Amino acid sequence: MIDWKSLFTDLNVPYWDNGKNCSPGRINIQCPFCSDHSNHGSFGITKGDYQCWRCKGGHPVKAVSLAAHIPMDTARQLIQKYSKGFNPFLQAEQTHKSSVKSITLPGEPLKDCHRRYLSEVRKFDPEELEFYHGILGTTDVGYWQGIDFRYRVIIPIYDVWGNLCTFQGRDYTQQQELRYKCCPVDKAVVHHKHLLYGAELARNKDRIVVVEGVFDQWRMGPGSVATFGTSLTREQVNLISMWKEVIFLFDPEPEAQEHAREYARDISACGCSVEVCAAEFGYDAKGNPRDPGDLTPDEARGVMKELGMV
Ligand SMILES: [Zn+2]
Known part of the structure; x- marks a missing residue:
């Protein structure tokens, strides 16, 4: 109220x-x-x-x-x-008004195939991801409302209040053409580009670290939020400006950094304190620059500490 x-x-x-x-x-x-x-x-x-x-x-x-x-x-x-007993997070304007009031996720609790992909290939702790993010998995039965979501890790996406709004499915076979498959907009409660992944875990913090993707958010942990790409919607910019202090930690590519600087200007105009972190994290075995999601858990903790998050 x-x-x-x-x-x-x-x-x-x-x-x-x-x-x-x-x-x-x-x-x-x-x-x-x-x-x-x-x-x-x-x-x-x-x-x-x-x-x-x-x-x-x-x-x-x-x-x-x-x-x-x-x-x-x-x-x-x-x-x-003047917000009595009300979380100071105001609802950002939603231009997408969905007629869908709630959704049921595809998938079941993680099986060995999902755990192996997450822990061995991606170096995440599957139990931690289940606990914090409620992830699920599909195998050969994974059709959802007629759409093929087979062989995927199902990633639920919540609003800042913790209401389930939509989801993505990440291929774990590394053989499907689409690595990420999204719940279609007309079947979602809220379009994922109007949300910040991990916002429900950062709600009570003064400071957030903004990263690009879900894997980056998983790596940096609670207090980080992902924008599903380096182009932000107005809804996402509005949401980010609800926090007092904002640090952008996008991938080191020049284009991503340019986007980060551009949104940092918009968000600081809303009265937030904004920093753009242009840290480089070295190169992987194939010679590609490493993203925040490629860090080891220890390295990620070190970065979060340097950013004043731990
Ligand atoms: Zn008017």
Whole structure:
């Protein structure tokens, strides 16, 4: 619950909650994103979201910042102050509204074939991954809603609250054409590119380390979140800006680093403290630069310690 009324009274921002264009559970203001300041902006009392009928709106922290002419970090602190018993993580705007309310994952508890791939090929501890991430596995029976998810490690993806939203399947035979196969958008509760992998384990931390892929997140552990690639959606940028301190740890390739620097600028404009870590991790046996996911568990712990995460 967010006490928007007290917040706007303090800030001298006009608001109303009855009359034309009002919905129950919402507090209306003149939309600061609309060029003519239309009367179509509103904040959700329960979810903390911001919507505008006309322009679709933007991030709630940004909306308060613009409406009250105060900096983003002040707006964020004030919203937290008026969020009674509410996690300060505001729901990021979701442009993808799914009609799917819940999903059931394909797969069963891990079998030897999955464990061998994870521990011998990828050097992960399968028990740890089951415990923290609820991973499952499929074998020769792995059709899900008519889609072939056979011979894969099933990786559930949660929102920041820990609600199951979607999943990916990672081939463990190293013979399938698609290494990763995603749950189709129309069958997911939330599209994975609107989520951060591992966010539910980093919710209560002040600082996060942003990595590219699921394997990088597994390696760096709780406190890291993965973006499913180096191109971020606006929803992901909004979500990341909910943390006070953000460190980008993308792969060492110049293109990935350029992306990291670009998003770091966007996110620091939201009042977050952002660093881009351009560490290099040497080369693997084939002469390719190593990614965070290629580190040994000890090396990963060392990096997390240097980044102030342990
Ligand atoms: Zn608007």
